[in-house]
Amino acid sequence: MVQEHLPLSRARDPRYFQVAFLSSLLAAGLLWRGLCSTPAQIALTFAAGLLTQAAFLRALGLKEVGVLSALITCLSVSLLLHSDTLWVQPLAASAALAGKFMLRARGKHLFNPANLGVVFGLLMTGHAWCSPAQWGHDVMLAAWIVLLGATVVWRSERSDVSWSFLAFYLGLAFLRVAYLGQRPAVFWHQFENGSLLLFAFFMISDPKTIPDSRAGRVALAALAAVLAFGWQFVFYRQNGLFYALFLLTPLTALFDAWRPAPRHAWVRAELVPAATR
Amino acid sequence: MTRTTLALVSILALAPRPAAAFCGFYVGGADTKLFNKASQVVLVRDGNRTAISMANDYRGELTQFALVVPVPVVLKREQIAVGDRALFDRIDAYSAPRLVEYSDENPCEPRRMYEFAPAAARGGMANVEDKGRSSEKALGVTIEAKYTVGEYDILILSAKQSDGLETWLRENGYHIPKGASAALAPYIKQNLKFFVAKVNLKEQVKSGSANLRPIQFAYEDPRYMLPIRLGMINADGPQDLIVYALSRHGRVETTNYRTIKLPSDAEVPEYVAQVFPDFYKTMFAKSVADENGSAVFTEYSWDMGWCDPCASQPLSNDELRKLGVWWLDEGQSPSRGRWGGGGVPVRVTRLHVRYDAEHFPEDLMFQETADTANFQGRFVMRHPWRGAMTCAAADGYRRETRARQSREAETLAKLTGWDLNDIRAKIQWIDSSEDGGGTWYKNIFH
Numbered sequence: 001m002v003q004e005h006l007p008l009s010r011a012r013d014p015r016y017f018q019v020a021f022l023s024s025l026l027a028a029g030l031l032w033r034g035l036c037s038t039p040a041q042i043a044l045t046f047a048a049g050l051l052t053q054a055a056f057l058r059a060l061g062l063k064e065v066g067v068l069s070a071l072i073t074c075l076s077v078s079l080l081l082h083s084d085t086l087w088v089q090p091l092a093a094s095a096a097l098a099g100k101f102m103l104r105a106r107g108k109h110l111f112n113p114a115n116l117g118v119v120f121g122l123l124m125t126g127h128a129w130c131s132p133a134q135w136g137h138d139v140m141l142a143a144w145i146v147l148l149g150a151t152v153v154w155r156s157e158r159s160d161v162s163w164s165f166l167a168f169y170l171g172l173a174f175l176r177v178a179y180l181g182q183r184p185a186v187f188w189h190q191f192e193n194g195s196l197l198l199f200a201f202f203m204i205s206d207p208k209t210i211p212d213s214r215a216g217r218v219a220l221a222a223l224a225a226v227l228a229f230g231w232q233f234v235f236y237r238q239n240g241l242f243y244a245l246f247l248l249t250p251l252t253a254l255f256d257a258w259r260p261a262p263r264h265a266w267v268r269a270e271l272v273p274a275a276t277r
Numbered sequence: 278m279t280r281t282t283l284a285l286v287s288i289l290a291l292a293p294r295p296a297a298a299f300c301g302f303y304v305g306g307a308d309t310k311l312f313n314k315a316s317q318v319v320l321v322r323d324g325n326r327t328a329i330s331m332a333n334d335y336r337g338e339l340t341q342f343a344l345v346v347p348v349p350v351v352l353k354r355e356q357i358a359v360g361d362r363a364l365f366d367r368i369d370a371y372s373a374p375r376l377v378e379y380s381d382e383n384p385c386e387p388r389r390m391y392e393f394a395p396a397a398a399r400g401g402m403a404n405v406e407d408k409g410r411s412s413e414k415a416l417g418v419t420i421e422a423k424y425t426v427g428e429y430d431i432l433i434l435s436a437k438q439s440d441g442l443e444t445w446l447r448e449n450g451y452h453i454p455k456g457a458s459a460a461l462a463p464y465i466k467q468n469l470k471f472f473v474a475k476v477n478l479k480e481q482v483k484s485g486s487a488n489l490r491p492i493q494f495a496y497e498d499p500r501y502m503l504p505i506r507l508g509m510i511n512a513d514g515p516q517d518l519i520v521y522a523l524s525r526h527g528r529v530e531t532t533n534y535r536t537i538k539l540p541s542d543a544e545v546p547e548y549v550a551q552v553f554p555d556f557y558k559t560m561f562a563k564s565v566a567d568e569n570g571s572a573v574f575t576e577y578s579w580d581m582g583w584c585d586p587c588a589s590q591p592l593s594n595d596e597l598r599k600l601g602v603w604w605l606d607e608g609q610s611p612s613r614g615r616w617g618g619g620g621v622p623v624r625v626t627r628l629h630v631r632y633d634a635e636h637f638p639e640d641l642m643f644q645e646t647a648d649t650a651n652f653q654g655r656f657v658m659r660h661p662w663r664g665a666m667t668c669a670a671a672d673g674y675r676r677e678t679r680a681r682q683s684r685e686a687e688t689l690a691k692l693t694g695w696d697l698n699d700i701r702a703k704i705q706w707i708d709s710s711e712d713g714g715g716t717w718y719k720n721i722f723h
Binding site: 082125133134137179181182183185188235236 | 499500527530534536568571572639
């Protein structure tokens with residue numbers, strides 16, 4: 001069993017930045033018409049998520065694991081998953097965090113926790129949905145997400161996966177628009193989608209669930225882009241981003257076997273590989 | 278706290294701004310100026326099956342009418358029908374935003390009973406054509422099917438290239454606007470067919486109906502979408518579209534444009550009852566502007582089994598069937614008791630879009646969510662008690678009521694952008710003279 005490392009230098013842990021950014025987004029969503037999660041849903045989601053995390057830490061005797069990852073999972077579930085009940089998002093957050101401890105391979109999570117929570121909610125509860133257009137297509141919001149997201153992935157040294165995912169996905173979108181003879185505005189409309197950018201910078205970039213090597217990460221990003229794109233534009237199904245990542249992250253072990261590389265650590269001061277086999 | 282009595286729903290007649298048709302070209306002779314009310318579409322969807330009804334509010338020359346809609350498959354005769362215009366009025370009335378009226382009771386006396394009454398309205402869509410003959414092979418156009426359904430002559434066309442289709446349509450008397458081929462091209466590339474309709478004058482006379490009836494068709498395809506791009510070609514401003522999305526379980530929303538709920542349950546001044554259509558139009562325009570013109574608005578989402586308050590009675594199973602809901606007769610356990618067995622397995626989501634080419638570069642894509650929470654566009658108006666009050670509570674009531682009227686004025690200003698002073702000048706303020714009932718006889722003989 002692997003432990004996450006307690007940051008020696010907290011300021012350097014990019015997850016603080018990520019938590020701050022996602023919190024601001026959640027606050028904006030609460031005040032801004034249209035975000036469906038209610039304060040009660042959010043409070044219950046955090047309560048359930050953090051309790052699950054604490055229960056597992058206790059049961060497994062883990063002491064040096066921080067709360068950041070659980071916070072990010074709860075924030076993500078609150079932001080992405082919607083429900084007309086009070087129990088769906090808390091259950092999804094619990095499932096996500098339980099999955100983080102229980103579904104492991106070679107010292108890595110088998111699934112991205114937030115992604116697992118979203119897919120669990122969508123498939124298992126019958127009372128959940130995602131609104132891919134909830135963040136609209138606003139240039140300023142898009143710029144804000146890109147700016148802050150780019151900073152987070154740069155500091156966690158996983159910029160490559162975010163940028164290559166966007167390049168592949170938007171490349172496909174561009175080719176489609178060009179092939180169909182649609183106006184460039186259609187491409188920009190797809191580019192400015194806040195949900196797509198959030199996914200690229202705050203979900204697929206989680207170092208714990210993607211390959212250690214750059215080549216592996218770029219390959220994963222390419223596959224995810226193709227799958228998500230095909231899901232939406234060939235099969236006309238919803239939530240392709242989440243399902244693509246859900247199906248692909250378990251393959252991370254294969255990518256790591258193909259291109260071994262040092263394991264990621266949140267803070268550089270501690271470069272000791274986290275993996276123990 | 279003032280006691281209130283639920284009373285009277287009044288309403289609507291939104292009479293939206295003139296707009297061009299959404300799903301086809303508005304053609305018409307260059308000199309024919311056409312105006313339309315908002316387009317209306319009933320979009321029934323479950324699984325991969327879709328049934329669409331499109332209402333026309335066409336009022337030009339019948340020979341000028343034409344409709345061009347991209348469809349995913351070559352439709353068979355049985356997949357096409359003409360519907361009943363009255364059903365659009367029914368579903369419009371049922372789902373329309375509403376103004377609910379409450380009357381305060383005399384704070385010095387106990388309560389009474391209630392009643393209600395509704396109304397609503399909205400318009401349709403349309404298009405035009407002419408006459409012609411053709412050389413379809415050379416132009417890469419294939420007439421896949423040809424039907425006369427009701428008063429319409431319908432062709433299902435497939436095309437190899439957009440300029441060929443544009444030429445064919447023009448040669449056959451459809452006055453296609455310039456730039457049409459650019460808009461048609463993406464649909465041809467996606468292998469969509471074109472549903473083209475014009476009016477058969479003989480059949481139109483036989484139908485005995487003054488207005489063109491809605492066109493309906495059903496097909497099976499994974500795309501849950503509504504083509505709106507074609508209608509923008511010759512539009513000279515934003516157009517309104519009302520989509521009544523009928524689904525089996527949950528609320529419907531757009532997946533490529535933000536869907537948001539319109540402000541609801543706001544308390545507004547009494548005089549809004551006299552200007553409700555104007556109020557609603559202004560409020561809607563402001564909401565559109567607040568969202569930079571690129572959002573879709575939910576006006577209603579409700580289980581078809583009931584309503585509260587009812588702007589109009591829910592549609593019957595028979596009416597729903599005529600609008601294309603095919604699953605009502607599946608087994609006899611449809612509602613799964615969500616509403617204690619009284620429910621109907623149909624939800625109507627009323628979406629209102631004001632679109633133009635700049636803000637809506639793509640056609641509308643939809644999804645049915647799992648959301649079964651009911652929502653209605655509802656505004657509340659409360660009439661103060663203006664009769665005699667002869668008790669100690671009267672002073673407090675007057676104070677509270679004036680404060681409430683003040684709040685209502687501010688709410689109205691916020692919703693519409695109207696000037697607060699103008700609003701305040703129109704409000705019939707409750708008399709604040711706190712005479713403690715000393716002049717109680719003032720009103721009793723009037």
